[in-house]
Amino acid sequence: MPTPDFVVELRKHVGRAELWMPGVTAVIRRDDEVLLVRRSDNGAWAPVTGIVDPGEEPAVCAAREAREEAGVEIQVDRLASTSVMRDVVHANGDRAAYLDLAFACTWLSGDARPCDDECTEVGWFRHDRIPSMKQVLRERIDAALSDEVAARFSRSDGRRGARDRD
Structure with a gap:
């Protein structure tokens, strides 16, 4: 995955030390x-x-x-979930923690295809035929496909996917 220029600049100052990085996940729907x-x-x-x-x-x-x-091209409909991925160590040794904001999105136009070197293939999958993947990614998809209005978030006490009602 290409490293954004601003991260390359930060790494000149902090080396491989853990960086706190904001990230997004776009869960893109087209019909079902x-x-x-x-x-x-x-x-x-x-x-x-x-x-x-x-x-x-x-x-x-x-x-x-x-x-x-x-x-x-997509329409971003709503914030579906927030979560933190801690203790990520990239292949080059750089360390990071990611605050992820997952969005429920709707496809508007465009023929899906790999457009950069970050992916080798793209595909449309029915919800019940989604290939196996990391649990945290599946949780983001489930949150985005839900009819919930409030965003889900992962709690530091280990309860995942709970909405704060305290």
């Missing part, structure tokens, strides 16, 4: 299907994801990533 990309770094299927640029609105980032990775 979800768009997934096969990641080039690990070969796994996943929704479209990306890192938010400094000053960029997260929903704008989700739409940009959908264009850049899969060549589709």
